[in-house]
Amino acid sequence: MSNEAEHVLAALREQGERLTIQRREVIDALCRDGGHLAIDDLHGALEARGLDLNEPTIYRILQWLKDLGFVSQTDLGGNRIVYQMIGPLRHHHLVCLNCHCIIEMDDRLLDDLRDRMRREYGFEPRIDHMAFFGLCRRCQSELETHT
Amino acid sequence: MSNEAEHVLAALREQGERLTIQRREVIDALCRDGGHLAIDDLHGALEARGLDLNEPTIYRILQWLKDLGFVSQTDLGGNRIVYQMIGPLRHHHLVCLNCHCIIEMDDRLLDDLRDRMRREYGFEPRIDHMAFFGLCRRCQSELETHT
DNA sequence: CTACATGCAAATCCTTTGCATCCAC
DNA sequence: GTGGATGCAAAGGATTTGCATGTAG
Numbered sequence: 489m490s491n492e493a494e495h496v497l498a499a500l501r502e503q504g505e506r507l508t509i510q511r512r513e514v515i516d517a518l519c520r521d522g523g524h525l526a527i528d529d530l531h532g533a534l535e536a537r538g539l540d541l542n543e544p545t546i547y548r549i550l551q552w553l554k555d556l557g558f559v560s561q562t563d564l565g566g567n568r569i570v571y572q573m574i575g576p577l578r579h580h581h582l583v584c585l586n587c588h589c590i591i592e593m594d595d596r597l598l599d600d601l602r603d604r605m606r607r608e609y610g611f612e613p614r615i616d617h618m619a620f621f622g623l624c625r626r627c628q629s630e631l632e633t634h635t
Numbered sequence: 636m637s638n639e640a641e642h643v644l645a646a647l648r649e650q651g652e653r654l655t656i657q658r659r660e661v662i663d664a665l666c667r668d669g670g671h672l673a674i675d676d677l678h679g680a681l682e683a684r685g686l687d688l689n690e691p692t693i694y695r696i697l698q699w700l701k702d703l704g705f706v707s708q709t710d711l712g713g714n715r716i717v718y719q720m721i722g723p724l725r726h727h728h729l730v731c732l733n734c735h736c737i738i739e740m741d742d743r744l745l746d747d748l749r750d751r752m753r754r755e756y757g758f759e760p761r762i763d764h765m766a767f768f769g770l771c772r773r774c775q776s777e778l779e780t781h782t
Numbered sequence: 783c784t785a786c787a788t789g790c791a792a793a794t795c796c797t798t799t800g801c802a803t804c805c806a807c
Numbered sequence: 808g809t810g811g812a813t814g815c816a817a818a819g820g821a822t823t824t825g826c827a828t829g830t831a832g
Contacts, residue, residue, distance in 0.1 A: 591758060
């Protein structure tokens with residue numbers, strides 16, 4: 489089990505949360521993958537380890553992790569919803585509207601925006617994991633030539 | 636009918652799109668409102684004008700407008716999905732995770748982010764209408780005192 | 783006239799809920 | 808032992824699809 493998973497489990501135990509096999513495995517799968525998982529991916533990843541969680545339980549565990557701030561949920565568009573551990577190194581996604589490829593974006597690009605939200609709106613942002621839409625480099629030139 | 640609606644209709648006609656009563660009314664309702672409408676709101680707004688569109692048609696028209704780039708779809712969290720005309724004056728939403736209030740945010744706060752996406756990732760963003768989550772001023776102080 | 787949009791009904795998909803059983807603490 | 812989590816089945820809600828009918832161009 490990864491360092492990150494151990495860390496999360498310790499934090500949960502400390503908060504008095506109940507740690508079942510199912511919860512441990514979900515957390516482990518999310519940490520192991522590192523990236524973002526859809527419900528089906530998660531279900532598959534667990535099945536591959538011999539654990540056949542039913543969907544209601546998966547939803548309940550993810551809701552629980554979201555409420556406690558350990559997991560983020562992101563809508564990548566086109567009914568693609570993914571879940572991801574909120575680790576120390578955040579990143580966000582640039583989703584191409586044309587080829588649907590996904591580019592990882594450094595979290596620091598949002599620092600300026602966060603500052604301005606605080607200063608100009610008194611709003612304390614919790615931008616854990618966002619998806620921004622647009623055109624990737626390749627599709628820009630492709631679509632250009634067709635115009 | 637508003638100026639904006641006329642403008643959109645003219646653009647669609649020019650593109651050879653077929654303009655039915657239903658399509659005109661949906662566009663008019665979206666322009667009239669100015670803000671963002673959920674499916675139900677839209678359904679209600681149309682009903683109030685004596686037009687009883689069924690849901691499949693509403694979905695189809697919205698999909699059509701989204702594909703053509705006239706309408707944006709935003710997930711405000713908690714299963715609240717809203718639609719809005721993409722006009723010249725864009726704005727975005729700051730959604731409070733605690734009280735669920737919604738603050739309008741000026742589009743210009745994103746200019747710096749757009750620049751950096753272009754420069755650092757070669758990505759051409761289409762940030763039409765976003766929802767950012769966090770805590771509003773009121774809820775920040777409320778939650779502070781309870782800690 | 784003809785291609786395409788709509789209306790209706792039904793299907794589909796994702797997610798939630800109720801309740802009995804099970805298990806972590 | 809007990810409160811809370813899980814498993815199962817079923818309900819719920821939003822969105823999509825198939826096909827006959829209607830209508831814009």
